[in-house]
Amino acid sequence: MSSRHATAPARPVDDHRRRIEDALRPLAGRVAETVPIAAALGRRLAVDVSAPLDLPVFRNSAMDGYAVAAESVAIVPATLPLAGVVAAGNTEGLVLPPGAAVKVMTGAPVPPGADCVVPVEHTESDGVTVTIRTSRATGDFVREPGTDVRAGQLLAAAGTLLRPRHIAALAAVGLGELSVTRRVRAAVLTTGDELRPAGAVLLPGQIFNSNGIALAAALSDNGVEVVSVAHSTDEHAEFRLRLAEAVAQADVVFTSGGVSMGDFEVVKEVLAAQGGEFGSVALQPGGPQGLSTVDGVPVLSFPGNPVSTMVSFEVFARPILRELAGLPALPITELPLLQAVRSPAGKRQFLRGKLTEGGVALVSGQGSHLIAAMAHADVLIDIPAAVTEVPAGTIVEVRPL
Amino acid sequence: MSSRHATAPARPVDDHRRRIEDALRPLAGRVAETVPIAAALGRRLAVDVSAPLDLPVFRNSAMDGYAVAAESVAIVPATLPLAGVVAAGNTEGLVLPPGAAVKVMTGAPVPPGADCVVPVEHTESDGVTVTIRTSRATGDFVREPGTDVRAGQLLAAAGTLLRPRHIAALAAVGLGELSVTRRVRAAVLTTGDELRPAGAVLLPGQIFNSNGIALAAALSDNGVEVVSVAHSTDEHAEFRLRLAEAVAQADVVFTSGGVSMGDFEVVKEVLAAQGGEFGSVALQPGGPQGLSTVDGVPVLSFPGNPVSTMVSFEVFARPILRELAGLPALPITELPLLQAVRSPAGKRQFLRGKLTEGGVALVSGQGSHLIAAMAHADVLIDIPAAVTEVPAGTIVEVRPL
Numbered sequence: 168m169s170s171r172h173a174t175a176p177a178r179p180v181d182d183h184r185r186r187i188e189d190a191l192r193p194l195a196g197r198v199a200e201t202v203p204i205a206a207a208l209g210r211r212l213a214v215d216v217s218a219p220l221d222l223p224v225f226r227n228s229a230m231d232g233y234a235v236a237a238e239s240v241a242i243v244p245a246t247l248p249l250a251g252v253v254a255a256g257n258t259e260g261l262v263l264p265p266g267a268a269v270k271v272m273t274g275a276p277v278p279p280g281a282d283c284v285v286p287v288e289h290t291e292s293d294g295v296t297v298t299i300r301t302s303r304a305t306g307d308f309v310r311e312p313g314t315d316v317r318a319g320q321l322l323a324a325a326g327t328l329l330r331p332r333h334i335a336a337l338a339a340v341g342l343g344e345l346s347v348t349r350r351v352r353a354a355v356l357t358t359g360d361e362l363r364p365a366g367a368v369l370l371p372g373q374i375f376n377s378n379g380i381a382l383a384a385a386l387s388d389n390g391v392e393v394v395s396v397a398h399s400t401d402e403h404a405e406f407r408l409r410l411a412e413a414v415a416q417a418d419v420v421f422t423s424g425g426v427s428m429g430d431f432e433v434v435k436e437v438l439a440a441q442g443g444e445f446g447s448v449a450l451q452p453g454g455p456q457g458l459s460t461v462d463g464v465p466v467l468s469f470p471g472n473p474v475s476t477m478v479s480f481e482v483f484a485r486p487i488l489r490e491l492a493g494l495p496a497l498p499i500t501e502l503p504l505l506q507a508v509r510s511p512a513g514k515r516q517f518l519r520g521k522l523t524e525g526g527v528a529l530v531s532g533q534g535s536h537l538i539a540a541m542a543h544a545d546v547l548i549d550i551p552a553a554v555t556e557v558p559a560g561t562i563v564e565v566r567p568l
Numbered sequence: 569m570s571s572r573h574a575t576a577p578a579r580p581v582d583d584h585r586r587r588i589e590d591a592l593r594p595l596a597g598r599v600a601e602t603v604p605i606a607a608a609l610g611r612r613l614a615v616d617v618s619a620p621l622d623l624p625v626f627r628n629s630a631m632d633g634y635a636v637a638a639e640s641v642a643i644v645p646a647t648l649p650l651a652g653v654v655a656a657g658n659t660e661g662l663v664l665p666p667g668a669a670v671k672v673m674t675g676a677p678v679p680p681g682a683d684c685v686v687p688v689e690h691t692e693s694d695g696v697t698v699t700i701r702t703s704r705a706t707g708d709f710v711r712e713p714g715t716d717v718r719a720g721q722l723l724a725a726a727g728t729l730l731r732p733r734h735i736a737a738l739a740a741v742g743l744g745e746l747s748v749t750r751r752v753r754a755a756v757l758t759t760g761d762e763l764r765p766a767g768a769v770l771l772p773g774q775i776f777n778s779n780g781i782a783l784a785a786a787l788s789d790n791g792v793e794v795v796s797v798a799h800s801t802d803e804h805a806e807f808r809l810r811l812a813e814a815v816a817q818a819d820v821v822f823t824s825g826g827v828s829m830g831d832f833e834v835v836k837e838v839l840a841a842q843g844g845e846f847g848s849v850a851l852q853p854g855g856p857q858g859l860s861t862v863d864g865v866p867v868l869s870f871p872g873n874p875v876s877t878m879v880s881f882e883v884f885a886r887p888i889l890r891e892l893a894g895l896p897a898l899p900i901t902e903l904p905l906l907q908a909v910r911s912p913a914g915k916r917q918f919l920r921g922k923l924t925e926g927g928v929a930l931v932s933g934q935g936s937h938l939i940a941a942m943a944h945a946d947v948l949i950d951i952p953a954a955v956t957e958v959p960a961g962t963i964v965e966v967r968p969l
Binding site: 209218258273310315334343362534535 | 606619630632658659676677689724731732733735737738740744765767768770771774775802935937945969
């Protein structure tokens with residue numbers, strides 16, 4: 168057996184990103200789902216919602232007070248016989264006799280025959296009559312049906328990001344369920360014989376699996392529903408099984424590890440045999456990348472170094488996932504870089520940086536395995552592929568982590 | 569029976585807000601809770617977290633390649649006997665014989681005796697020997713233990729808002745659970761005989777209950793865990809029962825309705841008898857307000873008109889709840905008001921507004937029952953109590969909804 172490793176030309180970062188975006192964009196046409204209104208906060212309406220009824224539903228009082236005909240209180244003080252009390256929720260349909268008053272609570276129906284309400288503060292009552300001290304005009308403190316919204320009127324348009332105020336309005340017209348855009352469903356599948364779950368006792372050569380938990384967090388943080396987080400050893404049979412499980416339940420699958428140039432690259436070996444494309448992207452960290460389609464489901468294969476995995480997510484997946492979730496695009500800002508850096512020729516480099524007064528500083532520790540160092544970063548600094556020397560003070564593009 | 573309603577002087581908005589904040593601020597001392605790391609995104613660490621082990625855990629290879637002694641490849645090309653293969657996850661503890669090479673995968677232990685790794689791209693192998701084409705210095709492509717973080721070093725400080733990058737680092741050191749600040753637990757209790765749940769057939773005089781769902785959404789949106797949403801009729805016995813249930817499970821209870829000047833004000837009647845304070849706050853909408861303590865649990869009582877409920881939440885509860893959740897304070901900005909408005913003397917008014925180019929416009933429909941109109945607003949416009957006339961173009965304070 169003889170092997171010789173030629174260096175194939177690396178694909179530009181934006182080319183690979185566009186291929187991934189093309190693979191994922193059809194998910195924009197995913198169907199809506201119906202959720203209880205209590206679970207709809209932060210989701211987007213899938214359809215226009217019109218009011219199924221008028222608001223207010225019926226003519227009601229804006230105040231605790233006395234419903235009268237305005238003409239009965241044209242001259243004040245006026246003492247009127249009390250013809251009854253209407254509480255909110257009273258469903259009995261009292262009618263106001265001419266020249267009388269009916270006590271009404273806020274929100275209670277204003278009885279036919281009354282055309283205004285006198286607030287209780289401007290009255291005195293002995294329980295049999297009420298003395299009204301201020302005149303009122305027709306319509307005062309009476310809420311007419313449909314003055315907030317009319318049945319059939321648009322209440323909230325398709326695409327509305329549901330905030331508490333929308334939830335309030337939609338609940339007020341009695342909607343118990345809402346049709347919202349279904350979240351993109353993702354499965355995460357990590358690989359590597361060396362990875363062990365939290366709580367395990369590590370043998371020599373083993374490390375804890377952080378990529379599964381970290382990718383799941385990053386996906387959730389960008390509006391994606393994570394339907395499974397699984398792990399496979401480097402055995403082909405096990406990876407095939409876990410991959411089939413992931414593909415069966417998700418719109419998109421993310422794998423980590425097994426894509427490089429070693430002897431045990433299970434992801435690349437299994438997926439390339441099914442038509443997946445694997446190769447080098449001109450990116451640091453995160454050069455080895457794969458993109459496949461299994462049973463119509465896009466499978467994005469990131470390298471396994473933890474920083475490479477997270478940078479791959481940020482660069483290739485996060486923009487399109489936010490677009491699909493209807494979240495705002497991440498702002499790209501320009502800031503002076505506070506230190507000089509070198510960058511390898513022909514690779515676009517994403518350095519981990521920290522915003523400070525006056526610009527952006529590198530966090531110490533830029534290796535693709537330095538995941539603890541990355542926790543101190545709040546931005547990625549984008550160094551173009553053609554650039555090899557960046558003097559201190561150079562204006563660089565940064566994107567938030 | 570004779571009744572006369574005197575108008576008591578209304579309490580200033582900021583006074584009432586401070587009383588509520590004083591009642592809720594002791595919740596800042598609530599205990600931490602332990603959550604699985606997979607559920608910790610967006611929570612705040614309750615304690616400093618130090619690394620329980622070194623990262624990297626052991627000396628390992630940064631590349632797929634050949635582990636050698638640098639002196640063996642000082643003169644190239646050099647053909648060395650292959651002494652074995654170490655995959656990532658290999659736990660067998662191979663030692664490099666002098667003058668030989670061991671094939672290593674990325675992340676695999678670098679065997680004792682080797683001090684650098686030659687990337688596979690710069691080699692050729694027949695499976696028995698390997699020919700190395702580039703020299704390497706001691707340390708090249710070798711990751712030393714503890715170079716990312718050392719055991720005992722601070723990994724993330726108490727108070728850190730956990731983003732995916734922190735989750736990644738904490739998972740990498742094998743932490744399966746994290747101690748995070750417990751969320752404030754709130755119960756919502758709406759009242760009113762006229763309120764019916766979604767899906768009900770409304771009788772005359774009845775309306776749908778929107779306050780429970782809307783308050784729950786507003787609470788969730790501000791970092792609060794909603795432990796129950798219940799409804800009571802205006803019967804004292806039922807309200808007492810539902811209140812006791814709410815108090816038993818929550819840090820703070822929010823009620824809506826039953827606080828005004830009507831004949832059936834269950835919230836005011838029951839809670840005032842237990843020492844709660846009820847009265848008028850110089851606020852529009854949302855004048856009638858109550859604040860009580862039941863079994864040590866603060867109970868905030870908002871009026872029942874849907875817009876009054878939501879404005880009460882925004883003005884009195886949202887700032888302190890965000891502070892308790894560790895969320896950033898809401899920005900208050902100054903913008904020109906595009907229309908002239910009048911405002912009642914002695915009442916601080918919060919108008920519903922919409923940001924537009926050039927300033928802030930009123931949404932049409934400012935009554936305290938116009939909940940559909942409020943869905944079109946994205947800010948509250950704060951008109952001070954002393955102001956009665958606001959000419960168009962006046963600079964006003966606005967806060968986001």
